[in-house]
Amino acid sequence: MDRRDFLKKSTVLGLSLASPATRSLELKTMAEEITSLSASSLSRAIRSREVACEEVMQAYLQRIHRYNPVYNAIVSLVDDADLLSQARLADKALQKGEYWGWMHGMPHAVKDLADARGLASSYGSPIFAGTVATQDSLPIARIRAQGAIFIGKTNSPEFGLGSQTYNAVFGTTRNAYNPALIAGGSSGGAAVSLAAQLVPVADGSDMMGSLRNPAGFNNVIGFRPSQGRVPSPSAESKLYYDQLATDGPMGRNVEDTIRLLGTMAGYDSRAPLSLRDTIPPYEEFRPAELNKLRIGWMGDYQGYLPMEAGVLPLCESAMQQLSINGTVVENCTPDYDMARLWKTWLTLRHWSWSDARPLYDNPQTRKLLKPELQWEIEGSFDMTAARISEADKARSDWYRALHKLFERHDLLALPTAQVFPFSADIHWPKAVNDKSMDTYHRWMEVVIGGTLAGLPVVNLPAGFDSDGRPMGIQFIGPMGQDRKVLEFAMAYEAATNHLDKRPALAEKL
Template identity: 35%
Template sequence: MTEPCDLSAVAARALIGARKLSARELLESCIRRMDAVDPAVNAMVARDDAAARKAAAKADEATARGEALGALHGLPVGIKDLDDTAGLRTTYGSPLYRDFVPREDDRVVAALRDAGAIVAGKTNTPEWGAGANTRNAVYGVTGNPFDPARSAAGSSGGSGVALATGMVPLATGSDMGGSLRNPAAFNGIVGFRPTPGLVPSEKRLLGWSALSVLGPMARNVPDLCLLLCAMVSDDKADPLATTIHGRRVRRPEDFARPEAIDLASLKVALTPDFGFAPTERVIRESFADKVKAIAPLFHAAEEATPDCAGTDEVFAILRAVSFLASHLDKVRDTPEMVGPNVRANVEEGLGYRALDAARAMRQQTAIYQRWQHFFARYDVILSPAVTLSPRPWNELFPAMIDGKPTRSYFHWLALAYAVTIVGHPALSLPVGLDRNGMPFGLQIVGPRGGDAKVLAVAAALEAALAGDPLTARPVPDLARLATARPIAESPNFLGFG
């Protein structure tokens, strides 16, 4: 019999609404799963089971009274440890905040609670989300559920692993250089980077910068849409989220479920590297394998890429500027409490001039405009989500790809940040395993503002590919994880790298 924690979020919510499953039953199933497998992977790093049980009991009382129920009523969620949760420790993966307990929820957490969600715990992240290998000096490393010795990616690695192992049906993420798309790909789940402003955030210190966004993560596309509809809002606290005074622009109901779409009517572009990303050979070959199964579903599928010349420089400069705004004081005042990734970005930023930032923003605009011309010919772009197959987590970052040195600790994220700098929506969809036997993520990139289109294409592909082991979502061996050695016993478990 299927454990309640293995139900899809959509199915579990329907059962709760029909009084065939209680919120308490679902939460207890999730708690049992956490207790059984989390020692092997270290994904759910802060919990308050008593508070969660109290919330579940209140949810069941509301159901019994026949009250109107929110979209997420009774569903446990994992909250990335960059998001403040009232009464539950929030560390940002930083020793500076090792014992910090917020008094208030961040906007996105409050929105999920208002929709009826139950916070099951905090999911692990690298320090301040810097780096795509989820490890820090507070909670240690998060291991990949398909091989705990390998990276879960990041920075939403804890959320990706918690979903893959059934600890929670839904989880939050955030994305700058692929921080929710990368762990979605490495762990065999779905992660969506929405158009900046669709999911408001009041925490970006550079409020008009579109690099960093919040987004949903789930095990399938309909579940992801269910979570997204609770996150979407017009919110004046985010300058990217309010566009027309007095008129509602972003409507949650528009994203509650994926729209129907005819894949056979679409023309797609296929690219393994956007013309510049250092894509590993095994990923190129795995992408070619997947394309054989995927391409016939579309009206036309052609090898093509937008002109991304200058993307590496643009992302490096604008990322460094963002880190200066957020972390310069920490590096100057408490350098011994800051890890190497944050320090590297701040030091790089200090080396740039205003002229460099102006040049980067001008290049960014030119690249964006070239993308608009490209999308006049294609409906969506398909690419691998990540440039390489999961590697051991004790490698802080990939210094070499196929024998060639990478430019920086984030260069291997180029397939993701190619999309970041132009602000288009993108989703990582699990499509079987790569040639190394690890999960493979297919990145689906839509046109400007085409969030609903990306979700529709992803849902249609997911349904079409689910019956084939080559392309179906992979599932980790939970029995093996339940008997595995605790990852905390691994050498170098705790630390920045």
């Protein structure tokens, strides 16, 4: 029986003749089939009218109401009746021959650090809780233009700070594979929504691994594009100096990730440093030939980074799979003082928060800021031009050090995180492998290399430890070569089966 016949018989003949219990079971089965489809497959099914947008919305809302109370991935959910009405309009458009784009009628939840017109933008902060956005951020406008129906937001930490998704407005987002553990962050709600099949595809953003860490912790794909690939200008943007964070796509598989990148990416004249070359359509992508690649394994930078026991062996096992397929994998390390890189990161990270000084200076808003954010703002006090200039030089030297490695290697690789997902009751680990963590984000130092170099980085799954905790690997490519990185990801996905292991979701803690 093909899909069209299944849907027709389930919804028409089967339901008309079945008992109430049987009707309930068939509706549940149909909903699970719809939500298990990849975003790309769902897109094709909607366009060919094998499934109606209203059926899709019903299926996703059913799953959200069933599991989201435990995982807390989606927040500010729009009313069901409104969403179903929008879905019916999408169906009517198709009936009239109107096709809005590859996301036509698909439910989509926007990361709560981005603005979506008509939806609350709380940014995880009680200061802005319930503030309704009057316009879309540029990447979100591009998603809307492809026909997506915005169902709500995905949870993030307060202002995106920290790789643990919790805040005083919405609470804690929990790992899709074990709700007792953290989701990662700051795109934690996005990653869990994907892994739990609460949305077909997800947008996110990344400053300190926020597209990579939660993807690794939830066994999905997260892609940090080359700096300037996905512009997001606004009236408040620092168009020349704000070069640490970027928006980007996440997906349950590589195809979905590529398609969403194609939607979000593209030059915009309001962002003078945005890249002018284009991402080709997915149909032009071809999996890389693994036996023609040379990958540099940077690991823990020759012992510099403390790693929880089991992280390196799991990632190295995944790298061995590449070797079996003919990839040359070599140990390598940048010719660079890694302590200097961390100092550079602290300087630029503190400086990026200097604009938040008014929130700190106002006693009423300062008390609503979590201590880690207050510390970041305080770090920007009395920031000298000489210190910023030195950080810029150090960042440039780091780019040159990685550029040198690319003379020999097609890609560079290292773990996505230094620890496995830990208890959701802990804000951040105070030690890793018996080494004390001196800041709230030192345990994620492994991700700053890709950020500071501005290079394209994809998180791909490395597998699971003996406790079933997911881990990922970062694969870094040369500047601007996003396609090359993603074509490697296509080949990696085909050579491994990690994405086949989906979570067994809980309905209560």
